[in-house]
Amino acid sequence: MNVSLTPHELDRPTLALDEFELWQTARRLSRVTVVERVRVIRQFHIETGVQPLSASAVDIMRWLADHDDDWSDSTAAVYVAYLRAWFKFLQTTDKRLDNPMLKVGTPRVGEREPRPVSDRAVIDILQTTMRSKTRTMILLALLAGLRVHEIAKVRGEDFDLRAGLLWVKGKGRKTKSVPLHPILVELAIRMPEIGPWFPKRGHPSETMCPKSVSQVIGQTMRRAGVHATAHQLRHWYATTLLDNEIDIRVVQELMRHKSIASTQIYTAVPAGRRRAAIDTLDVLRAVRRPDVDGPRPLVA
Structure with missing residues (x-):
């Protein structure tokens, strides 16, 4: 108003x-x-x-x-x-x-459904021309499942390359470790060992605002022809792990969810499998497979 x-x-x-x-x-x-x-x-x-x-x-x-x-x-x-x-x-x-x-009272909120970017979209995004720091932001979301405000706060001190871990300060000031993907290990070797990875412009000792990280990633995704949000990269991280048959408790730890109920929303049957299921429907099934319901003549 x-x-x-x-x-x-x-x-x-x-x-x-x-x-x-x-x-x-x-x-x-x-x-x-x-x-x-x-x-x-x-x-x-x-x-x-x-x-x-x-x-x-x-x-x-x-x-x-x-x-x-x-x-x-x-x-x-x-x-x-x-x-x-x-x-x-x-x-x-x-x-x-x-x-x-x-x-x-409390507004009614519909049941949430994860909206991960597609595998094809991930390739399109990564093939788009962008600054190296923007690519690093995107890979932190895709390969470590970081939220935008967590990406904004990433510092060189958060990486333990010997142990292969990234320490993430998430919601509620809770700090948890995430195992580093080999690609992130290679990136970390080239990034600053101390201080923010994504400093605020004109203030090298301060980190970027989460909104700025979201805007930078969003602009890159739009240039790639992908109409999605930065958070949907995190959705890809979770749904891909589950699609790869990783145990849901492991995914809960990797997503740093307090409750497994938060992780369970990502267990919905992937859209690809649902599409494949629909493609199996055949209105001429009785003709092609007469053994299913007895032979029937094809009616013109």
Whole structure:
């Protein structure tokens, strides 16, 4: 919803937002999570003109309804989760007694299905002209299953070439190791041993923003004629491992999923097998194989 706010109203700070950021940081939430939650709360304020500190359930439901056409179900669910965290903070810090989210409820999210890029698309992407660092980003997603925010934070110190491991700081600040594919070992030998692999432009000691990594990979994929997202490279990683008959518990560890339920969404029958199954259907089956249901004459 676009509301008409005066310049003064647009400049008006969102009350308690700095404290909300501090509260989350003290709980050692990831910087990505903190920044996104703060951004969404500020977005609510700007779009509605309502201070989130005093927002009612109706204010929140109206905001969600106004974005019914341009937000996906999963986006709406994530934003509702951010609002829940906000009002939990307000109650915990005695800034508010009630919690309007109890009246809002939880958006229904349809069952997710993995959308990996195809094997052909992987070849098309890798054959596309690109910078060496962009190729490295793509290979980290394809061969280590890294998310974009994990790619952005990769540093030379994260690699243990003797053990053949990459240490990844993922969701919830949890650090886990991923065995290195031989191609990644070769890449690591040529990359810096210390410091960020993908530094922010003009700030060599700082890492790129995850959004920038996503944009760089996305632009390369589009040049290759592949209409997909960077995260779908991670989907290829999981579905290919399972298609290669790797045990699901092993894939869970490699994907660094907390619950095996998260891994199970990748066990859906691959599209190629479903297509092959459809291709076996034959409306002239009774004629071609009379032994199946007894011989029958072909009717013209």
